Amino acid sequence: MIAHLPILQVIIPLLAAPICLLLNRSKLVWLFSLLASGLAFSISILLLQQVMTSGVISYELGGWQAPWGIEYRIDNLNAFLLLIISGISTVVLFAAQTSIEKEIPKDKHVYFYVLYLLSLTGMLGIVATGDAFNVFVFLEISSLSAYALIAMGNKRQALWASYQYLIMGTIGATFILIGIGLMYQMTGTLNMEDLSQRLPEVAQTRTVFVSFVFVIVGVCLKLAMFPLHLWLPNAYAYAPSIVTAFFAATATKVAVYLLIRFTFSVFGLSFSFTTIPLQTLFMALGLFGIFVASTTAIYQSNVKHLFAYSSIAQIGYMIVGFSLSTVTGLTATLLHMFNHALMKGAIFLALAAVVYRVGNVELKNFRGLGRQMPLTMAAIVIGGLSLIGVPLTVGFVSKWYLLTALVEQGWWPIAVLILLGSMLAVVYVWRVIEVAYFKEPLEQNVEVKEAPMSFLIPIWTLVIANIYFGIDTRLSVQVAEAAAQSLFGVSP
Amino acid sequence: MLIGLFNDWIVVVLMMIGLYIVIAHGNLIKKLIGLTIFQTSVFIFYISMAKIDGGTAPILADGITQYSNPLPHVLILTAIVVGIATTALGLSLVVRIKESYNSIEEEEIQQQDNDEQLSTNKAEENA
Numbered sequence: 055m056i057a058h059l060p061i062l063q064v065i066i067p068l069l070a071a072p073i074c075l076l077l078n079r080s081k082l083v084w085l086f087s088l089l090a091s092g093l094a095f096s097i098s099i100l101l102l103q104q105v106m107t108s109g110v111i112s113y114e115l116g117g118w119q120a121p122w123g124i125e126y127r128i129d130n131l132n133a134f135l136l137l138i139i140s141g142i143s144t145v146v147l148f149a150a151q152t153s154i155e156k157e158i159p160k161d162k163h164v165y166f167y168v169l170y171l172l173s174l175t176g177m178l179g180i181v182a183t184g185d186a187f188n189v190f191v192f193l194e195i196s197s198l199s200a201y202a203l204i205a206m207g208n209k210r211q212a213l214w215a216s217y218q219y220l221i222m223g224t225i226g227a228t229f230i231l232i233g234i235g236l237m238y239q240m241t242g243t244l245n246m247e248d249l250s251q252r253l254p255e256v257a258q259t260r261t262v263f264v265s266f267v268f269v270i271v272g273v274c275l276k277l278a279m280f281p282l283h284l285w286l287p288n289a290y291a292y293a294p295s296i297v298t299a300f301f302a303a304t305a306t307k308v309a310v311y312l313l314i315r316f317t318f319s320v321f322g323l324s325f326s327f328t329t330i331p332l333q334t335l336f337m338a339l340g341l342f343g344i345f346v347a348s349t350t351a352i353y354q355s356n357v358k359h360l361f362a363y364s365s366i367a368q369i370g371y372m373i374v375g376f377s378l379s380t381v382t383g384l385t386a387t388l389l390h391m392f393n394h395a396l397m398k399g400a401i402f403l404a405l406a407a408v409v410y411r412v413g414n415v416e417l418k419n420f421r422g423l424g425r426q427m428p429l430t431m432a433a434i435v436i437g438g439l440s441l442i443g444v445p446l447t448v449g450f451v452s453k454w455y456l457l458t459a460l461v462e463q464g465w466w467p468i469a470v471l472i473l474l475g476s477m478l479a480v481v482y483v484w485r486v487i488e489v490a491y492f493k494e495p496l497e498q499n500v501e502v503k504e505a506p507m508s509f510l511i512p513i514w515t516l517v518i519a520n521i522y523f524g525i526d527t528r529l530s531v532q533v534a535e536a537a538a539q540s541l542f543g544v545s546p
Numbered sequence: 547m548l549i550g551l552f553n554d555w556i557v558v559v560l561m562m563i564g565l566y567i568v569i570a571h572g573n574l575i576k577k578l579i580g581l582t583i584f585q586t587s588v589f590i591f592y593i594s595m596a597k598i599d600g601g602t603a604p605i606l607a608d609g610i611t612q613y614s615n616p617l618p619h620v621l622i623l624t625a626i627v628v629g630i631a632t633t634a635l636g637l638s639l640v641v642r643i644k645e646s647y648n649s650i651e652e653e654e655i656q657q658q659d660n661d662e663q664l665s666t667n668k669a670e671e672n673a
Contacts, residue, residue: 187621194628201635210646214655217639221568224581224632231625232588238618239595 059104060113060126063097063136064179066090071171080163084151087167091144091174098136102533105133112184120184121245127184130537134388135181135311138395142303143174145512146403150296152508153406157208157294166206170300173199177308186234186244186320189312190227193276196308197223200301204293215288222275222285229272230312236265237320249320257325266329269316277309279373280343283366290362295406298358302365303399307391310372314384318541327379336377341471343370348478352485357408357415360482361401364441367475368394374472375456381538382462386455388534393440393448396523400516401437404430407505407513420486422495426502431490433513438483440520443476447524451531553594560587572652574643578636585629592622 070090074083105111105128113126128136147170158166176196180189201223205216238244240261241252256262271282278286290298317326327333344367351363368390375387405415407430412419424431440447443454453476460469495502504510523530560583567580596618604613640650647655 187624191624191628194632198628198631198635201639205639205642210643211659213639213643213646214659217574217636217643220632220636220639221577221581225565225568225584228585228588232591235588235592235595235618 056100056104058113059097059101060111060128060182061115063094063101063140064126064175064182066093066097067171067178068175071168071175074164074168074171078164080160081151083164083167084147087150087171088144088147090171091140091147094174094178095137095140095144098133098140101128102133102137105130106533106536121243121248124188125184125245125247126182127247128182130533130540131311131314131388132181134392134533134537135307136178138307138392139174139177139181139304142395142399143170143300145515146296146300146303146399148512149299149403149406149509152506153296153410154294156410157296158206162206166203166294169199169203169206170297172196173203173300177304180308181311184246186237186246186249188244190231190234193227193230193312196305197227197276200297200305203297204289206294206297207292208294209292211288212292215285215292219285219289222282226272226275229268229275231272233265233267233269233272236261236268240265246315246320250322253321254325257322263329266321266326270313270332273309273312273316277306277313277369278366279369280339280346280366283343283347283369286366287359287362290365291356291358295358295402295409298362299399299402299406302362302402303395306365306369307395310369310376310387310391314376314387314541318384323379323542333377333379336373337468340370340373340377341468341475343367343373344472344475345478348475348482351482352478354482355417357417357420357486358402358405360417360486361398361405364479364482365394365398367479368398368441370475371452371456371472374468375459378459378463380459380463381535381542382455382459384538384541385531385534386452386459388537389455389530390452392530392534393452393520393523396448396516396520397437397440400433400513400520401441403509403513403516404433404437407509410509411502411505412499417486417489419496419499420489421493422490422499423502424487424491426495426499427504429510430505430513433517434490435483435487436517436520438479438486440524442479442483445524446521448520448530449524451524451527455531553590557587557591557594560584560590574640574650574652575637577652578633578640581636582629582633585625585632589622589626589629592618592625 067090070087074086077083077086111128114120115124115126154163154166173196176192176199179192179195183189183192201216201220204219205213237249240256240259241249243249243252253262275282290302347363347366347370351360351367354360354363372387372390375383375390408415411427440449443449456472457469564580564584564587568577568584571577571580596615598612598614601612601614602610604616644650647658649655
């Protein structure tokens with residue numbers, strides 16, 4: 055059983071999805087999905103323990119030897135990502151039933167869970183697999199179910215947002231497919247480990263160069279990296295609240311993982327950072343992303359829009375850390391992936407609770423919520439502080455590592471810019487806090503009460519994790535450092 | 547040069563036609579058509595990559611020594627299925643967009659969304 059954990063990780067949610075259709079009772083399906091996601095979470099914990107103690111796990115699908123067969127390869131980085139995705143998915147699912155009661159018609163509840171589990175399968179699959187073509191297949195599994203989930207939003211703008219995401223997402227995925235095809239043409243292999251050994255022999259050819267560019271652009275589309283982020287704000291704002299919480303915390307992280315995997319492992323560090331000026335390019339785009347998206351966030355009147363733009367800005371921080379191409383820089387990126395999942399998960403779940411009580415998340419409706427929904431608003435405040443990077447929250451830890459990495463390289467001006475970017479976060483978080491705590495409630499909202507326990511428990515689980523990992527950084531830093539070091543080929 | 551890389555030229559031309567349609571056209575159905583052409587060009591790219599002159603299907607038989615590579619063909623079967631799913635999902639979205647916006651032109655939809663935004667803002671100011 056233990057030997058089969060890598061495949062069980064992916065196949066449990068995959069099989070659970072059609073079983074949901076057979077169960078066909080909203081509440082029952084919810085409990086069943088929670089069970090499946092919980093199982094995936096426990097498996098990811100076991101995998102992480104196994105990887106930390108005994109090193110890389112290689113699993114051959116159907117017993118066919120790699121590189122001919124498909125290999126699932128779990129190292130520190132994969133195990134870390136699997137833990138984030140399945141963990142967030144489980145916590146978010148806990149609140150799902152209450153939230154979708156108000157947002158999705160009853161006859162569609164079962165389909166919601168089916169799509170949710172398929173999307174989870176896709177993300178786990180992308181991370182677990184060691185085969186380049188498999189990445190494309192799982193990417194499409196997760197994206198197709200994501201389009202359908204977003205279209206379930208109760209406003210008609212959700213359809214339009216979903217359509218735009220479909221066009222952009224498909225172009226991105228097809229770019230990755232072209233890149234993989236060109237790689238296969240040059241090396242005759244699809245196994246990532248094998249590719250990384252064979253690509254250097256043909257590294258000077260134009261085909262490999264073109265394949266690299268296609269993969270990078272494709273991944274950046276999926277990543278919503280500035281300036282390819284246009285699909286993200288509407289998709290997040292109009293999707294059902296639970297879907298937003300799940301995607302905001304996980305989907306872009308998976309794309310960042312792909313970026314790291316392809317540049318560091320498959321193409322190799324020296325190739326990736328010398329053939330095109332990736333460092334300058336990503337550094338500039340990352341910084342632009344931070345400033346443009348944070349500034350846009352300040353002017354939003356819909357709070358989901360506001361935090362969606364903030365997500366794009368946070369991706370900017372990950373990109374800056376990545377572009378340093380040092381161990382500390384990469385550690386900062388990996389830490390920020392983990393930490394951002396915790397804070398955005400908490401914030402968007404709290405917004406889901408607001409939607410449940412108030413009906414929408416227009417900023418004007420937040421008036422007086424500080425007194426009416428104290429626990430939910432406190433969660434947004436702590437999540438917001440974490441976004442800014444206040445000490446004792448997780449946000450501080452990753453910002454600290456990012457600044458250390460920048461100073462290590464002597465890039466003071468950029469470190470200053472990062473701090474200025476955080477000031478912008480203060481502004482947009484303050485706008486929400488000001489309205490919620492210092493204004494009288496609107497007439498129609500006087501009756502609003504605190505969110506039910508089914509929201510408060512998952513929200514505060516994430517909030518406490520935000521504070522806990524901000525104080526006791528051993529686990530997250532240790533795993534992130536080990537992952538970064540193994541990517542650089544430094545033995546820990 | 548031209549004849550030898552005939553398939554590659556077709557791939558590039560189709561790819562550009564597809565991408566151009568996606569970007570330039572405002573009609574949602576036409577955009578999906580463009581997307582399909584774009585994807586099809588990638589299918590052709592994979593399929594022609596595996597073909598070897600004089601090679602046959604990879605079945606062991608007497609007197610045959612040269613085989614085409616079956617793997618890209620199999621890969622692209624998967625990609626075709628994905629393509630069908632994407633187109634089907636896209637089309638069903640267009641049906642529902644038509645139902646709720648009564649239009650499938652990008653500009654008109656954008657216009658309706660903007661108007662809606664403006665009227666809610668105005669209502670707020672009056673209140």
